[in-house]
Amino acid sequence: xxxxxxxxSASHLLKDDIQHNTLPGSLLFSGPVSSGxxxxxxxxxxxxxxxxxxEWTCDCPSCKKNRVxxxxxxxxxxxxxxxxxxxxxxxxxMNAAYNNTSHLKAARILxxxxxxxxxxxxNPMLWEGDDKLSKFSxxxxxxxxxxxxxxxxxxSLPEDDELNTIVExxxxxxxxxxxxxxxxxxxxxxxxxxxNWARLSSSNGKKVLIIENADRMAESARNALLKILEEPxxxxxxxxxxxxxxxxxxxxxxRLRNYAFFERSVQQQQIxxxxxxxxIPKGSRGLPESIDKLLQNYLPVNPDAIHYQAQNFxxxxxxxxxxxxxxxxxxxxxxxxxxxxxxxxxxxxKIQSPLTKTAKGAEASSKIxxxxxxxxNNVNVYNQNPVNSLEELIRNLKQINYFDSSILKELxxx
Numbered sequence: 001x002x003x004x005x006x007x008x009s010a011s012h013l014l015k016d017d018i019q020h021n022t023l024p025g026s027l028l029f030s031g032p033v034s035s036g037x038x039x040x041x042x043x044x045x046x047x048x049x050x051x052x053x054x055e056w057t058c059d060c061p062s063c064k065k066n067r068v069x070x071x072x073x074x075x076x077x078x079x080x081x082x083x084x085x086x087x088x089x090x091x092x093x094m095n096a097a098y099n100n101t102s103h104l105k106a107a108r109i110l111x112x113x114x115x116x117x118x119x120x121x122x123n124p125m126l127w128e129g130d131d132k133l134s135k136f137s138x139x140x141x142x143x144x145x146x147x148x149x150x151x152x153x154x155x156s157l158p159e160d161d162e163l164n165t166i167v168e169x170x171x172x173x174x175x176x177x178x179x180x181x182x183x184x185x186x187x188x189x190x191x192x193x194x195x196n197w198a199r200l201s202s203s204n205g206k207k208v209l210i211i212e213n214a215d216r217m218a219e220s221a222r223n224a225l226l227k228i229l230e231e232p233x234x235x236x237x238x239x240x241x242x243x244x245x246x247x248x249x250x251x252x253x254x255r256l257r258n259y260a261f262f263e264r265s266v267q268q269q270q271i272x273x274x275x276x277x278x279x280i281p282k283g284s285r286g287l288p289e290s291i292d293k294l295l296q297n298y299l300p301v302n303p304d305a306i307h308y309q310a311q312n313f314x315x316x317x318x319x320x321x322x323x324x325x326x327x328x329x330x331x332x333x334x335x336x337x338x339x340x341x342x343x344x345x346x347x348x349x350k351i352q353s354p355l356t357k358t359a360k361g362a363e364a365s366s367k368i369x370x371x372x373x374x375x376x377n378n379v380n381v382y383n384q385n386p387v388n389s390l391e392e393l394i395r396n397l398k399q400i401n402y403f404d405s406s407i408l409k410e411l412x413x414x
Contacts, residue, residue, distance in 0.1 A: 001047055003056050005040045006275075007268040010259040014044060018054075024257045026229055026238040028214070030245040031261025033342075034269075034291035037241040038080075038117065038212055040261070042066070045074045045208035048237060062205065067109060068152065069116035073204055075194060077126055078186050078212035078241075081339045082118040083171075083178050087298035089114035090167050092277045097157055103278060108152055110276065111167070118174055119143055121182065125197050126190045136181045143173045179336065184383045186217040191224040198228065198236040207236040214240035215247035216381050222249045229255040247381060266290065296343050300333045306340065310347035317397050318408035325390040335386040341379055345372050351411055364404040371396040 001018070002011035010029065017023040027044075029037040046066035047054045056067075065071040089111040096107035122140050127133040146166050150157060157163055194209055217225070229252060232238060240256060242248055264272070270287045273279050273294050281287055288294040296303050309328050316323045328344075335341040352368050355361030375393040378384040401408045 001054055002040065002043050005036050005043060006272055007264045008036050008040070008261050010261050011036075011040060013259055014040065018047065023237075025232050025234070025236070026256045027240065028245070028248070028253070028256040028258045029239065029241045029261060030258055031243065032263045033243055034295070035261040035263065037261050038210070040259075041210045041212075041239045041241060042069070042074075042076075042113075044239065045071075045210065045237070048206050048208060049073055051205075068112050069120055073202060073206065074120075074208045074210070075123055075126065075197065076117065076120040076210045076212065077123075077190055077194060078121070078210075078214060079182065079184050079216050080117075080121070080212045081178070081337050082114070083175055083337055084295040084298040084339060086111075086114045086118065086171060086174050088277055088279075088295055090171055091298075092279075094164065094167060095280065096278070097163055098160060101278075105152065107278070108150060108157075112147060112150070112152070115143065115147060115170060115174060118178060118182075122177065126193050128193050129189055130187075132181055136177060139173050139177050143170055143177070146170045146173075184216065184338075184380070186211065186214075186221050188218065188221040188224050191217075191221050191228070195224070195228045198233050202235055207233075209236060209238050211238070211240045213242060214252075215242045215244050222252065226252050226255075244377075247377070296339070299337070299340055299343065301331075301340055303343065306332060306343050307347045310344055311351060314348060314351050314397075314408060315412050317394060317401060318406065318412050320398070320401075322394060323390075325387045325394070328390065329387050335379075338380060338386075341386045341389075342376060345376055348372060352408075355407065355410065360404070361407060361410070364400055364407045367400045367404075368397065371400065 001015045005011040010031075014023070029040060031037055043056075046056075046063055049062040049066060049071060050058055051060040051062055052058050062071060062073075066074065069076075089107075093107040093111035095101075096104040101107075119140060122136060124133060124137075146169055149166050150163070158166060198207060198209060211225075214225075226249065229238065238256075240248070240252075245253070245258065266289045269290045272291060273287055277294065279287060279294060288297065293303070296306075299306075309331050313323045313328065329335055332340050332344060335344070349369065349372055352365055355365040355368075371393060374396070375389045378389040378392070379386050397408070
Protein backbone atom coordinates (compact mmCIF):
# COMPACT_ATOMS: atom_id res chain seq x y z
CA UNK A 1 0.00 0.00 0.00
CA UNK A 2 1.07 3.57 -0.78
CA UNK A 3 4.26 2.37 -2.48
CA UNK A 4 4.04 5.39 -4.81
CA UNK A 5 3.80 7.91 -1.94
CA UNK A 6 7.44 8.37 -1.05
CA UNK A 7 9.03 9.91 2.06
CA UNK A 8 5.75 10.87 3.77
CA SER A 9 4.81 9.59 7.24
CA ALA A 10 1.14 10.26 6.44
CA SER A 11 1.11 7.15 4.22
CA HIS A 12 2.07 4.99 7.21
CA LEU A 13 -0.68 6.56 9.35
CA LEU A 14 -3.23 5.93 6.59
CA LYS A 15 -2.10 2.33 6.18
CA ASP A 16 -2.40 1.80 9.93
CA ASP A 17 -5.91 3.28 10.01
CA ILE A 18 -7.00 1.06 7.10
CA GLN A 19 -5.62 -2.10 8.70
CA HIS A 20 -7.25 -1.33 12.08
CA ASN A 21 -10.53 -0.19 10.48
CA THR A 22 -10.21 3.26 12.11
CA LEU A 23 -10.22 5.37 8.95
CA PRO A 24 -12.83 8.15 9.28
CA GLY A 25 -15.17 9.10 6.44
CA SER A 26 -13.80 12.64 6.03
CA LEU A 27 -10.08 13.40 5.69
CA LEU A 28 -7.83 16.40 5.11
CA PHE A 29 -4.42 16.06 3.47
CA SER A 30 -2.51 19.27 4.22
CA GLY A 31 0.99 20.23 3.20
CA PRO A 32 3.21 22.05 0.68
CA VAL A 33 2.84 22.01 -3.08
CA SER A 34 4.10 18.78 -4.72
CA SER A 35 4.27 16.88 -1.42
CA GLY A 36 2.20 13.94 -2.67
CA UNK A 37 -1.26 14.84 -1.33
CA UNK A 38 -3.21 14.11 -4.54
CA UNK A 39 -1.13 10.99 -5.20
CA UNK A 40 -2.00 9.73 -1.72
CA UNK A 41 -5.68 10.57 -2.19
CA UNK A 42 -5.84 8.65 -5.47
CA UNK A 43 -3.97 5.71 -3.96
CA UNK A 44 -6.34 5.64 -0.99
CA UNK A 45 -9.28 5.63 -3.42
CA UNK A 46 -7.73 2.64 -5.22
CA UNK A 47 -7.13 0.76 -1.97
CA UNK A 48 -10.69 1.33 -0.72
CA UNK A 49 -12.10 -0.03 -3.98
CA UNK A 50 -9.70 -2.97 -4.32
CA UNK A 51 -11.31 -6.41 -4.44
CA UNK A 52 -8.12 -8.32 -3.55
CA UNK A 53 -4.91 -7.47 -1.69
CA UNK A 54 -4.72 -3.68 -2.29
CA GLU A 55 -1.23 -3.92 -3.83
CA TRP A 56 -0.38 -1.47 -6.65
CA THR A 57 0.02 -4.36 -9.09
CA CYS A 58 -3.39 -5.86 -8.22
CA ASP A 59 -5.26 -7.03 -11.33
CA CYS A 60 -8.82 -6.73 -9.99
CA PRO A 61 -11.23 -4.73 -12.23
CA SER A 62 -11.41 -1.84 -9.75
CA CYS A 63 -7.62 -1.41 -9.51
CA LYS A 64 -7.22 -1.60 -13.28
CA LYS A 65 -9.67 1.28 -13.66
CA ASN A 66 -8.17 3.28 -10.80
CA ARG A 67 -4.64 3.05 -12.19
CA VAL A 68 -5.74 4.94 -15.32
CA UNK A 69 -8.31 7.05 -13.41
CA UNK A 70 -11.51 5.88 -15.09
CA UNK A 71 -13.31 4.40 -12.08
CA UNK A 72 -16.78 5.97 -11.90
CA UNK A 73 -16.74 5.57 -8.11
CA UNK A 74 -13.94 8.13 -7.83
CA UNK A 75 -14.58 11.82 -8.52
CA UNK A 76 -11.91 14.55 -8.51
CA UNK A 77 -12.85 18.20 -8.25
CA UNK A 78 -11.35 21.49 -7.10
CA UNK A 79 -9.13 24.11 -8.80
CA UNK A 80 -5.63 23.02 -9.76
CA UNK A 81 -2.81 23.78 -12.18
CA UNK A 82 -2.15 20.54 -14.06
CA UNK A 83 -0.66 21.57 -17.40
CA UNK A 84 3.03 21.55 -16.39
CA UNK A 85 2.74 18.04 -14.96
CA UNK A 86 1.09 16.92 -18.21
CA UNK A 87 3.98 18.43 -20.18
CA UNK A 88 6.61 16.83 -17.95
CA UNK A 89 4.87 13.44 -18.11
CA UNK A 90 4.54 13.69 -21.89
CA UNK A 91 8.31 14.21 -22.20
CA UNK A 92 8.96 11.20 -19.96
CA UNK A 93 6.57 9.10 -22.04
CA MET A 94 7.97 10.17 -25.41
CA ASN A 95 11.59 9.62 -24.33
CA ALA A 96 10.67 6.15 -23.09
CA ALA A 97 8.78 5.35 -26.30
CA TYR A 98 11.56 6.58 -28.62
CA ASN A 99 14.22 4.59 -26.74
CA ASN A 100 11.99 1.61 -25.85
CA THR A 101 13.17 1.75 -22.23
CA SER A 102 12.30 -0.67 -19.46
CA HIS A 103 10.05 1.94 -17.82
CA LEU A 104 7.89 2.51 -20.92
CA LYS A 105 4.77 0.94 -19.38
CA ALA A 106 5.12 3.07 -16.24
CA ALA A 107 5.75 6.19 -18.35
CA ARG A 108 2.62 5.51 -20.39
CA ILE A 109 0.50 5.25 -17.23
CA LEU A 110 2.20 8.36 -15.79
CA UNK A 111 1.17 10.40 -18.82
CA UNK A 112 -2.39 9.06 -18.92
CA UNK A 113 -2.86 9.73 -15.21
CA UNK A 114 -1.47 13.26 -15.53
CA UNK A 115 -4.06 14.00 -18.22
CA UNK A 116 -6.97 12.49 -16.32
CA UNK A 117 -6.06 14.41 -13.17
CA UNK A 118 -7.29 17.33 -15.25
CA UNK A 119 -10.08 15.78 -17.33
CA UNK A 120 -11.67 14.09 -14.29
CA UNK A 121 -12.64 17.56 -13.06
CA UNK A 122 -14.91 17.83 -16.10
CA ASN A 123 -17.10 14.89 -15.16
CA PRO A 124 -20.56 15.75 -16.65
CA MET A 125 -22.15 14.94 -13.29
CA LEU A 126 -20.22 17.81 -11.68
CA TRP A 127 -21.15 20.28 -14.42
CA GLU A 128 -24.85 19.43 -14.73
CA GLY A 129 -26.75 22.70 -15.03
CA ASP A 130 -23.69 24.68 -16.17
CA ASP A 131 -23.82 26.08 -19.72
CA LYS A 132 -20.05 25.45 -20.11
CA LEU A 133 -20.69 21.71 -20.28
CA SER A 134 -21.76 21.78 -23.92
CA LYS A 135 -18.78 23.97 -24.82
CA PHE A 136 -15.98 21.84 -23.41
CA SER A 137 -17.55 18.42 -24.16
CA UNK A 138 -16.05 18.23 -27.71
CA UNK A 139 -12.59 19.01 -26.29
CA UNK A 140 -13.00 16.33 -23.65
CA UNK A 141 -14.10 13.82 -26.28
CA UNK A 142 -11.06 14.58 -28.44
CA UNK A 143 -8.73 14.01 -25.49
CA UNK A 144 -10.34 10.66 -24.66
CA UNK A 145 -10.22 9.53 -28.30
CA UNK A 146 -6.49 10.26 -28.40
CA UNK A 147 -5.89 8.57 -25.04
CA UNK A 148 -7.58 5.44 -26.37
CA UNK A 149 -4.83 5.22 -29.01
CA UNK A 150 -2.21 4.82 -26.26
CA UNK A 151 -4.34 2.77 -23.87
CA UNK A 152 -2.15 0.42 -21.77
CA UNK A 153 -4.34 -2.50 -22.89
CA UNK A 154 -2.87 -2.09 -26.37
CA UNK A 155 0.27 -4.17 -26.75
CA SER A 156 1.92 -1.78 -29.20
CA LEU A 157 2.10 1.97 -29.60
CA PRO A 158 1.71 3.97 -32.82
CA GLU A 159 4.88 4.77 -34.80
CA ASP A 160 7.03 7.61 -33.46
CA ASP A 161 5.71 10.40 -35.72
CA GLU A 162 2.09 9.43 -35.17
CA LEU A 163 2.65 9.03 -31.42
CA ASN A 164 4.25 12.47 -31.25
CA THR A 165 1.22 14.00 -32.99
CA ILE A 166 -1.17 12.22 -30.63
CA VAL A 167 0.69 13.42 -27.53
CA GLU A 168 0.98 17.00 -28.83
CA UNK A 169 -2.74 17.06 -29.64
CA UNK A 170 -3.61 15.82 -26.16
CA UNK A 171 -1.41 18.51 -24.59
CA UNK A 172 -2.96 21.25 -26.77
CA UNK A 173 -6.50 20.15 -25.90
CA UNK A 174 -5.62 19.97 -22.19
CA UNK A 175 -4.14 23.45 -22.28
CA UNK A 176 -7.33 24.82 -23.80
CA UNK A 177 -9.45 22.94 -21.27
CA UNK A 178 -7.48 24.29 -18.31
CA UNK A 179 -7.08 27.85 -19.61
CA UNK A 180 -10.65 28.35 -20.81
CA UNK A 181 -12.87 26.32 -18.51
CA UNK A 182 -11.24 25.28 -15.23
CA UNK A 183 -12.46 27.47 -12.38
CA UNK A 184 -10.21 29.28 -9.88
CA UNK A 185 -12.65 28.59 -7.04
CA UNK A 186 -14.83 25.52 -6.56
CA UNK A 187 -18.37 26.56 -7.61
CA UNK A 188 -21.30 25.96 -5.27
CA UNK A 189 -23.18 24.25 -8.11
CA UNK A 190 -20.56 21.50 -8.22
CA UNK A 191 -20.83 20.94 -4.48
CA UNK A 192 -24.59 20.53 -4.82
CA UNK A 193 -24.12 18.15 -7.75
CA UNK A 194 -21.59 15.91 -6.03
CA UNK A 195 -23.72 15.99 -2.86
CA ASN A 196 -26.55 14.43 -4.83
CA TRP A 197 -24.12 11.92 -6.36
CA ALA A 198 -22.67 10.99 -2.97
CA ARG A 199 -26.12 10.22 -1.55
CA LEU A 200 -27.01 7.80 -4.33
CA SER A 201 -26.54 4.17 -3.34
CA SER A 202 -23.69 2.30 -5.03
CA SER A 203 -23.63 -1.37 -5.98
CA ASN A 204 -19.92 -1.30 -6.80
CA GLY A 205 -18.34 -0.50 -3.47
CA LYS A 206 -17.39 2.70 -1.70
CA LYS A 207 -17.44 6.06 -3.48
CA VAL A 208 -14.54 8.47 -3.06
CA LEU A 209 -14.77 12.24 -3.57
CA ILE A 210 -11.46 14.14 -3.76
CA ILE A 211 -11.59 17.93 -3.42
CA GLU A 212 -8.21 19.45 -4.24
CA ASN A 213 -7.29 22.91 -2.89
CA ALA A 214 -10.37 22.91 -0.65
CA ASP A 215 -9.41 26.32 0.75
CA ARG A 216 -10.20 27.90 -2.63
CA MET A 217 -13.97 28.27 -2.59
CA ALA A 218 -16.48 31.07 -2.01
CA GLU A 219 -18.49 31.36 1.22
CA SER A 220 -21.63 29.88 -0.37
CA ALA A 221 -19.62 26.86 -1.51
CA ARG A 222 -18.07 26.43 1.94
CA ASN A 223 -21.50 26.44 3.56
CA ALA A 224 -22.79 23.86 1.07
CA LEU A 225 -19.76 21.65 1.73
CA LEU A 226 -20.19 22.00 5.48
CA LYS A 227 -23.78 20.82 5.19
CA ILE A 228 -22.84 17.51 3.56
CA LEU A 229 -19.91 16.97 5.94
CA GLU A 230 -22.29 17.40 8.88
CA GLU A 231 -24.35 14.44 7.64
CA PRO A 232 -22.01 12.46 5.34
CA UNK A 233 -23.33 9.42 3.46
CA UNK A 234 -22.00 6.17 4.93
CA UNK A 235 -20.71 4.74 1.65
CA UNK A 236 -18.75 7.84 0.54
CA UNK A 237 -15.20 8.81 1.55
CA UNK A 238 -14.40 12.54 1.45
CA UNK A 239 -10.75 13.52 0.93
CA UNK A 240 -9.89 17.22 0.92
CA UNK A 241 -6.42 18.60 0.17
CA UNK A 242 -4.92 22.01 0.91
CA UNK A 243 -1.59 23.79 1.00
CA UNK A 244 -2.96 26.16 3.65
CA UNK A 245 -4.85 24.37 6.41
CA UNK A 246 -5.62 27.58 8.27
CA UNK A 247 -7.49 28.92 5.21
CA UNK A 248 -10.05 26.13 5.51
CA UNK A 249 -13.21 27.13 7.40
CA UNK A 250 -12.79 26.09 11.09
CA UNK A 251 -16.21 24.42 11.15
CA UNK A 252 -15.13 22.30 8.15
CA UNK A 253 -11.75 21.52 9.78
CA UNK A 254 -13.52 20.25 12.88
CA ARG A 255 -15.19 17.53 10.79
CA LEU A 256 -11.99 16.27 9.19
CA ARG A 257 -9.08 14.18 10.40
CA ASN A 258 -5.89 15.88 9.30
CA TYR A 259 -2.95 13.99 7.80
CA ALA A 260 0.07 16.27 7.52
CA PHE A 261 2.39 16.10 4.51
CA PHE A 262 5.79 17.71 4.86
CA GLU A 263 8.35 19.35 2.59
CA ARG A 264 10.70 16.62 1.44
CA SER A 265 14.45 17.18 1.45
CA VAL A 266 16.24 18.10 -1.77
CA GLN A 267 17.75 14.63 -1.95
CA GLN A 268 14.35 12.96 -1.47
CA GLN A 269 12.74 15.11 -4.15
CA GLN A 270 15.54 14.35 -6.58
CA ILE A 271 15.04 10.62 -5.97
CA UNK A 272 11.36 11.08 -6.91
CA UNK A 273 12.27 13.13 -9.99
CA UNK A 274 14.60 10.38 -11.15
CA UNK A 275 12.32 7.49 -10.25
CA UNK A 276 9.01 8.93 -11.53
CA UNK A 277 9.99 11.27 -14.36
CA UNK A 278 13.34 9.72 -15.35
CA UNK A 279 14.36 13.32 -15.96
CA ILE A 280 17.40 13.87 -18.15
CA PRO A 281 19.23 17.06 -17.07
CA LYS A 282 19.91 19.59 -19.80
CA GLY A 283 23.50 20.82 -20.01
CA SER A 284 25.45 20.79 -16.76
CA ARG A 285 22.63 21.88 -14.44
CA GLY A 286 21.93 18.48 -12.90
CA LEU A 287 18.60 17.45 -11.42
CA PRO A 288 16.24 20.22 -10.26
CA GLU A 289 16.28 20.75 -6.50
CA SER A 290 12.55 20.10 -6.15
CA ILE A 291 9.55 18.66 -7.99
CA ASP A 292 8.15 22.17 -8.16
CA LYS A 293 11.31 23.42 -9.88
CA LEU A 294 11.12 20.54 -12.32
CA LEU A 295 7.57 21.50 -13.30
CA GLN A 296 8.54 25.16 -13.63
CA ASN A 297 10.86 24.12 -16.47
CA TYR A 298 7.72 23.44 -18.49
CA LEU A 299 6.16 26.87 -17.99
CA PRO A 300 5.90 29.12 -21.07
CA VAL A 301 8.33 31.52 -19.34
CA ASN A 302 11.91 30.49 -18.58
CA PRO A 303 12.66 30.39 -14.80
CA ASP A 304 15.66 32.70 -15.40
CA ALA A 305 13.33 35.26 -17.00
CA ILE A 306 11.01 35.07 -13.99
CA HIS A 307 13.99 35.66 -11.68
CA TYR A 308 15.08 38.65 -13.79
CA GLN A 309 11.64 40.24 -13.52
CA ALA A 310 11.50 39.61 -9.76
CA GLN A 311 14.96 41.11 -9.19
CA ASN A 312 14.10 44.23 -11.21
CA PHE A 313 10.85 44.47 -9.25
CA UNK A 314 12.78 44.64 -5.96
CA UNK A 315 15.45 46.95 -7.41
CA UNK A 316 12.90 49.56 -8.47
CA UNK A 317 10.98 49.47 -5.19
CA UNK A 318 14.26 49.86 -3.25
CA UNK A 319 14.88 53.10 -5.18
CA UNK A 320 11.42 54.42 -4.42
CA UNK A 321 10.25 53.78 -7.97
CA UNK A 322 7.07 52.02 -9.06
CA UNK A 323 7.54 48.92 -11.25
CA UNK A 324 5.39 48.68 -14.37
CA UNK A 325 3.05 45.83 -13.44
CA UNK A 326 1.59 45.50 -16.93
CA UNK A 327 5.06 45.12 -18.46
CA UNK A 328 5.96 42.50 -15.85
CA UNK A 329 2.74 40.65 -16.60
CA UNK A 330 3.45 40.72 -20.35
CA UNK A 331 7.00 39.42 -19.81
CA UNK A 332 5.56 36.64 -17.63
CA UNK A 333 2.99 35.42 -20.18
CA UNK A 334 0.24 37.36 -18.38
CA UNK A 335 0.79 34.95 -15.46
CA UNK A 336 -0.96 32.23 -17.40
CA UNK A 337 -0.94 29.63 -16.00
CA UNK A 338 -1.17 30.99 -12.46
CA UNK A 339 1.86 28.88 -11.55
CA UNK A 340 3.95 31.68 -13.05
CA UNK A 341 2.58 34.15 -10.50
CA UNK A 342 3.53 31.79 -7.67
CA UNK A 343 6.98 31.31 -9.21
CA UNK A 344 7.40 35.10 -9.42
CA UNK A 345 6.52 35.54 -5.73
CA UNK A 346 8.83 32.66 -4.78
CA UNK A 347 11.71 34.42 -6.55
CA UNK A 348 11.04 37.55 -4.49
CA UNK A 349 10.96 35.33 -1.39
CA LYS A 350 14.43 34.00 -2.25
CA ILE A 351 15.78 37.46 -3.12
CA GLN A 352 14.79 38.84 0.28
CA SER A 353 16.09 35.85 2.27
CA PRO A 354 19.53 37.44 3.04
CA LEU A 355 17.71 39.96 5.24
CA THR A 356 17.29 37.28 7.91
CA LYS A 357 21.00 37.49 8.77
CA THR A 358 20.41 40.50 11.04
CA ALA A 359 17.79 41.19 13.71
CA LYS A 360 16.54 44.31 11.91
CA GLY A 361 16.46 42.51 8.58
CA ALA A 362 14.65 39.50 10.06
CA GLU A 363 11.85 41.76 11.24
CA ALA A 364 11.53 43.32 7.78
CA SER A 365 11.70 39.87 6.18
CA SER A 366 8.77 38.71 8.30
CA LYS A 367 6.70 41.63 7.00
CA ILE A 368 7.71 40.93 3.40
CA UNK A 369 6.74 37.26 3.72
CA UNK A 370 3.30 38.26 5.02
CA UNK A 371 2.89 40.68 2.10
CA UNK A 372 3.85 37.95 -0.39
CA UNK A 373 1.43 35.47 1.19
CA UNK A 374 -1.31 38.10 1.04
CA UNK A 375 -0.61 38.70 -2.67
CA UNK A 376 -0.66 34.96 -3.36
CA ASN A 377 -3.97 34.46 -1.56
CA ASN A 378 -5.53 37.41 -3.36
CA VAL A 379 -4.92 35.70 -6.70
CA ASN A 380 -5.30 32.02 -5.87
CA VAL A 381 -7.98 32.12 -3.18
CA TYR A 382 -9.93 35.28 -3.99
CA ASN A 383 -9.35 35.26 -7.76
CA GLN A 384 -7.95 38.80 -7.93
CA ASN A 385 -6.30 39.87 -11.17
CA PRO A 386 -2.50 39.31 -10.82
CA VAL A 387 -1.71 42.84 -12.02
CA ASN A 388 -3.97 44.34 -9.34
CA SER A 389 -2.39 42.08 -6.75
CA LEU A 390 1.10 43.24 -7.81
CA GLU A 391 0.06 46.87 -7.50
CA GLU A 392 -1.07 46.22 -3.94
CA LEU A 393 2.14 44.30 -3.23
CA ILE A 394 4.18 47.30 -4.43
CA ARG A 395 2.37 49.57 -1.97
CA ASN A 396 2.98 47.14 0.88
CA LEU A 397 6.68 46.67 0.05
CA LYS A 398 7.20 50.42 -0.33
CA GLN A 399 5.68 50.92 3.10
CA ILE A 400 7.98 48.27 4.59
CA ASN A 401 10.98 49.84 2.88
CA TYR A 402 10.06 53.32 4.15
CA PHE A 403 9.50 52.38 7.78
CA ASP A 404 12.57 50.12 7.87
CA SER A 405 15.08 52.71 6.68
CA SER A 406 15.24 51.67 3.01
CA ILE A 407 16.27 48.16 3.96
CA LEU A 408 15.49 46.84 0.50
CA LYS A 409 18.65 48.57 -0.77
CA GLU A 410 20.55 45.62 0.72
CA LEU A 411 18.92 43.44 -1.93
CA UNK A 412 19.70 45.55 -4.97
CA UNK A 413 21.42 43.70 -7.80
CA UNK A 414 22.63 46.16 -10.43
